[in-house]
Amino acid sequence: MYWTKYFIPTLKENPAGAEAVSHQLSLRAGLVNMLTAGVYSYLPLGLRVLNRIESVIRQEMNEAGAHEVFLPCLHPIEIWEKTGRVESMKDVMIRFEDQRGRRLCLGPTHEEIITHLAQQYIHSYRQLPVNLYQIQTKFRDELRPRFGIVRAAEFIMKDAYSFDRDEKGLKKSYDLMYQAYQRIFKRCGLDIVIVEADSGAMGGSISHEFMVESPIGEDAIAACPACGYRGALPTDFSEGGSACPKCNGPLVKKSALEIGHVFQLGTKYSNSLNAVFLDEDGKQKPMIMGCYGIGVSRLIAAVIECLHDEKGIVWPVEIAPFQVEVLALQVTDVAVMDLAEKLYNGLRNCGLDALLDDRDESAGRKFNDAELIGIPYAIVVGKRGAAEGIVELKDRRTNSTEKFPVNEAVDICLKKLGRGV
Ligand SMILES: Nc1ncnc2c1ncn2[C@@H]1O[C@H](COP(=O)(O)OP(=O)(O)O)[C@@H](O)[C@H]1O
Ligand SMILES: [Mg+2]
Ligand SMILES: [Zn+2]
CATH class of the missing domain: 3.30.930.10 (Bira Bifunctional Protein; Domain 2)
Known part of the structure; x- marks a missing residue:
């Protein structure tokens, strides 16, 4: 799309x-x-x-x-x-x-x-x-x-x-x-x-x-900060007075x-x-x-x-509206747009749901929107990358970025999405 x-x-x-x-x-x-x-x-x-x-x-x-x-x-x-x-x-x-x-x-x-x-x-x-x-x-x-x-x-x-x-x-x-x-x-x-x-x-x-x-x-549960236990709130619950059934530490509501x-x-x-x-x-x-x-x-x-x-939604892969977003940073640059479209088509040909941000907007706006709508992976295509044959892959969940040669990007996405190649 x-x-x-x-x-x-x-x-x-x-x-x-x-x-x-x-x-x-x-x-x-x-x-x-x-x-x-x-x-x-x-x-x-x-x-x-x-x-x-x-x-x-x-x-x-x-x-x-x-x-x-x-x-x-x-x-x-x-x-x-x-x-x-x-x-x-x-x-x-x-x-x-x-x-x-x-x-x-x-x-x-x-x-x-x-x-x-x-x-x-x-x-x-x-x-x-x-x-x-x-x-x-x-x-x-x-x-x-x-x-x-x-x-x-x-x-x-x-x-x-x-x-x-x-x-x-x-x-x-x-x-x-x-x-x-x-x-x-x-x-x-x-x-x-x-x-x-x-x-x-x-x-x-x-x-x-x-x-x-x-x-x-609107409901309440009991949680144990010490061991991570969570369960029903005991009927006689009292803050500081109720013990975790697993580790005996104090439960909180x-x-x-x-x-x-x-x-x-x-x-x-x-x-x-x-x-x-x-x-x-x-x-x-x-x-x-x-x-x-x-x-x-x-x-x-x-x-x-x-x-x-703080930036937006982080969809899990199974229910994300799209699995990968391709961000074309300079849409008026022919080399950038060509590469972005090539990657987008490559993803789609592998059966992935991809979104191509082809808006003529600032990079900042595009990054912000990408983070807001929370697609699990984003491939960032910019001028330098297009010239050097390198793209960036951003993981929405970990916020980490990795660089990959253009011709590996689609396979890497597939792998990350658990569709191994
Ligand atoms: N007004 C509502 N709006 C959205 N979801 C609702 C609403 N009421 C119930 N649900 C969802 O439907 C599920 C089953 O409904 P039910 O147990 O009958 O509701 P409730 O516990 O509110 O009486 C609930 O667990 C909840 O996820
Ligand atoms: Mg109910
Ligand atoms: Zn505990």
Whole structure:
């Protein structure tokens, strides 16, 4: 992609009112734009990251045996009445009537809808287990939308729902999702903390939250500065008085941001919506359910919270909007531009996503923007380099620069990106 033909509206200054680093950087790097409080558009760079994250999630969900579906946002209220959640979730539910007087809501989550679906198709133990997931927009009338896409009224969630014969099956489905979540977050470059949680309005028993340490988080975890342990905050926590389970040192309290949540639901939804099956013993039983959510759009913010420096975002390779950026320093110099284009095409021919900054801007502006948008590697092409056949390779994460002969640059990038040649 040529920068001049693309749409990357970077901002030099921090927009007023954006407190969280992730909020500031996602606006400054031209990832998202606010339409109204809690409602965001994704611009090309932001959408690229979103698509990359979704692709990681799809791979891991499919690998874990879940199948993708796409459920509606518009839900008839009657289904929500059957489970009683029209009441328990009324504070976040966006409700209205259509012209025919049908009572509808915009789905804040999809347990009801998926259970209604399963009830129509699954009738025998032979069809179980089933795990269905989707990546889709959720609507929640959040009283306080905060920190940009971290807490929005309209956001993207990956939600999966498992249906099993018995508790043993549920445990197995739950473990598969639990492990898939660990792989997903690792591939997104995150160092997560998993804590057992309260299952709240969802119903059910066991539940775990996947969190990252972040000052904007609304949850709390315990951390041990001495050995690096992190985990659930003890119920009787006291600063200085609680000991690390690993090294016995004093624990401190840290804020954490929830990015994923898994629940063993049991039969709450299958009972209310009559999702039953005939078991091997000839008895009719409710399906045993689990549900598994990842805040896909929040994940973008969580990654920025955890992976940035004073200059901008530091994307991990797997979810970076581009893998390599070629910086042509003097675009009016034919030799520089020729070499930059040659390298750009070389990268693309190897299947890499490359961005060529071909703007007629100062080198300073280009370096600043490159650091702001956080592409993992940059090849810098200048006059001297073009004359001597040497280019510079900058590593966004370590901030280090190495010089290479022009004809090695593409191979070196491939190697650094783990695509060895
Ligand atoms: N308002 C929101 N904006 C963005 N992401 C959200 C929002 N609410 C929830 N999420 C994401 O969806 C995931 C699953 O949602 P859930 O556990 O039902 O949310 P909550 O814990 O806020 O009730 C959360 O872990 C979080 O990452
Ligand atoms: Mg939650
Ligand atoms: Zn410790």
